Every structure is written in structure tokens, then in C-alpha cells.
Amino acid sequence: MFKTLPIKDREMFLKYAIPCGDVLVDRGELKQRLLDKMKGSVIDQKELNYDIENTFKVATRMCTILGTNMGKSDIDEEVIRKYFLHEHEKAIQWRMQIKPDVIPEKCMVYPGRVVNTNSKGVTLNTPLGRVVAKDEFIDRLRTGDWVSMHYSQIAEKIPKKEADSMVNEFKERLEKKYIITGNNKIGDAVEI
Amino acid sequence: MCMALLGRVSEVDGDSAVIDFGGVTKSADARFLPVKKDDYVYVFDGFVIEKLTKKDAKKILKGE
Numbered sequence: 202m203f204k205t206l207p208i209k210d211r212e213m214f215l216k217y218a219i220p221c222g223d224v225l226v227d228r229g230e231l232k233q234r235l236l237d238k239m240k241g242s243v244i245d246q247k248e249l250n251y252d253i254e255n256t257f258k259v260a261t262r263m264c265t266i267l268g269t270n271m272g273k274s275d276i277d278e279e280v281i282r283k284y285f286l287h288e289h290e291k292a293i294q295w296r297m298q299i300k301p302d303v304i305p306e307k308c309m310v311y312p313g314r315v316v317n318t319n320s321k322g323v324t325l326n327t328p329l330g331r332v333v334a335k336d337e338f339i340d341r342l343r344t345g346d347w348v349s350m351h352y353s354q355i356a357e358k359i360p361k362k363e364a365d366s367m368v369n370e371f372k373e374r375l376e377k378k379y380i381i382t383g384n385n386k387i388g389d390a391v392e393i
Numbered sequence: 394m395c396m397a398l399l400g401r402v403s404e405v406d407g408d409s410a411v412i413d414f415g416g417v418t419k420s421a422d423a424r425f426l427p428v429k430k431d432d433y434v435y436v437f438d439g440f441v442i443e444k445l446t447k448k449d450a451k452k453i454l455k456g457e
Contacts, residue, residue: 203442204425265425266440295397295435298453299445 203258206265209275211249213357214264215239216338217285218257220352221308228302231256244337260284263292285310285356286349286367290374307352311371312364315346323348323355328371397437399445399453402428412436415454 208214219240225231239251254261261276267288268280284292289310297303306329313325313334322333323342327350335354336342347364348355400412400419408424412434421434423441428434433450435443445453 202426262425262442263437266438266442269440270438291396291437295437295442298399299449 203262203265205254205261205276206268206273207275208253208261208264209277210281211253212243212246213278213281214253214257214260214276215243215249215251216356217281217310217349217351218253218260219243220354220356222257223352224302224308225256228300240337259292259296263288282363285351286312286359286363287370310349310351310356310367312359312367313348313350313355314364315342315344315348317344318342325350325355328368397435397442399433399435399450401450402430402432402434405430410434410441412441 219236222231222236222239226233226236235251235256239249239256241247242249242251264276264280264284267284268274268276271280271283273280289308290305293303293305293308297305311327311329313327313332316324316326316331318324318336323336324331324333325348332350332353334348334350337354339348339355339357342348342355342358347359347361349357349359349363349367398414400414402410403413403418404411405423405428408422408427410421410423410428411418412421419436421436421441422439426434426441426444428441428444433445433447434441435445
């Protein structure tokens with residue numbers, strides 16, 4: 202059994218982790234009903250008394266190691282952002298060796314800029330082009346806001362500086378051929 | 394880019410382990426996941442992050 206650091210900011214962790222829960226459901230590792238309940242609890246800002254550590258094992262383990270190397274005793278906002286915004290691709294590369302059902306294009310966390318919002322969702326410009334994302338976890342988005350997106354779900358607003366940093370990392374990986382997605386267009390990446 | 398790498402445990406000393414990555418050996422911290430000699434493990438950022446069965450590890454190492 203892997204000994205994880207405790208998750209301090211459980212809401213933020215789940216906003217990033219829940220969108221890939223469908224993969225766990227498809228594998229039979231998580232019940233759809235429990236995933237829906239977790240999602241509802243985050244949206245309704247209820248208590249999050251779930252066994253997150255054993256549900257989202259990969260993210261928790263990665264955060265534990267990153268947090269330890271950052272001198273942390275728990276998984277706080279800084280660790281969660283470092284993992285999901287900047288180190289998540291490493292986890293994808295690792296899991297792709299073991300689990301063939303990982304779809305990197307969907308699993309990666311992208312920055313995006315809000316183009317408009319309507320009843321169908323939020324239209325974003327992202328490094329992979331224009332996409333429509335869900336905004337259940339976030340209130341009052343406005344045109345021009347910068348956000349992070351995971352599996353077409355907006356996790357949170359992020360500062361422009363953070364988005365720029367993510368785009369630069371994305372472009373660097375493309376140039377060094379580290380990128381693992383199949384449909385990248387560098388031209389789209391510079392347009393957001 | 395530091396990715397998770399698969400190797401085999403060649404030595405264990407408390408929370409520290411020596412991992413053989415196809416002939417190149419590196420030490421790793423096993424404080425979160427205790428290991429024993431000959432375990433197949435993934436190492437990320439200097440820490441053992443997952444153990445694999447011998448069968449699964451060999452499949453991955455052979456690229457199957």
C-alpha cells in the first residue's frame with residue numbers, strides 16, 4: 202500500500218481529478234453513482250468525505266512525490282496545481298505504458314481563454330484549437346478569462362501568467378517531440 | 394523531462410533501494426511503498442511510485 206500525503210484542498214483536487222473519473226468507471230474501478238455523487242458534492246459545495254486517495258491513486262501518488270520534493274507535509278493548492286497544470290503529462294506517459302485506454306488528447310490539462318458562454322457551455326481558445334467545455338465547477342466566467350481544462354471540464358480560473366507558462370511548456374514539448382498527442386498544431390497554440 | 398521509469402530492485406536498505414534500469418543503476422526512495430529485492434517498480438522523481446507483477450513488467454519491457 203502506497204502511503205500518501207493527506208489531501209488538504211480536497212475541493213480543488215476533485216475539480217481536476219473528477220473529469221477523468223469516466224476512465225475509471227469504464228475500467229470498472231469506480232462506480233458511476235459514486236463519481237456522480239462526488240461531482241454533485243463539489244458543485245453543491247458539500248463536505249467531501251470520500252476516499253479520494255484510493256479512488257484517484259495515480260494523481261494522489263504523483264502529488265505525494267511532488268509535494269515531498271517541495272518540502273510539503275500535505276497536498277495543498279500549490280502541489281495540486283503543480284501536478285495538474287505542469288506535471289500531468291508525465292503521469293499520462295507513465296500510465297500509457299500500463300493502460301492502453303488512456304486518451305492523451307483528452308487526459309491532458311490545457312489552458313484556455315473564454316471566447317463566449319452560453320447554455321451549451323463555454324467556448325474556449327486552447328492550444329489545440331477552439332473547444333466547447335463544461336463549466337459546472339465554476340461560476341461567472343467572462344469573455345477573456347483564462348481557465349484550466351481537463352477532459353472538456355473547466356477546473357478553475359487561472360492567471361494569465363500561469364496560462365502563458367503552460368502554453369510555453371506545451372510548445373517546448375512539441376519542439377522537442379516530447380508531446381504525446383496526435384493532432385497538435387503549433388499554429389493553434391500561439392493563437393490563444 | 395523526468396518521467397516514471399520501470400526497473401528492477403537490486404538492493405534494499407531500509408527506505409532506500411537500488412534500482413536496475415536495464416544495466417544502469419540508481420538509488421530510489423521507497424518510503425511510500427516498501428519494496429524487496431527483485432520487485433519490478435516504477436520510479437518517479439527519485440521515489441518508488443508503483444510495483445508491478447513480473448508478468449506485467451516483462452510485457453512492458455519487451456514493448457508488447
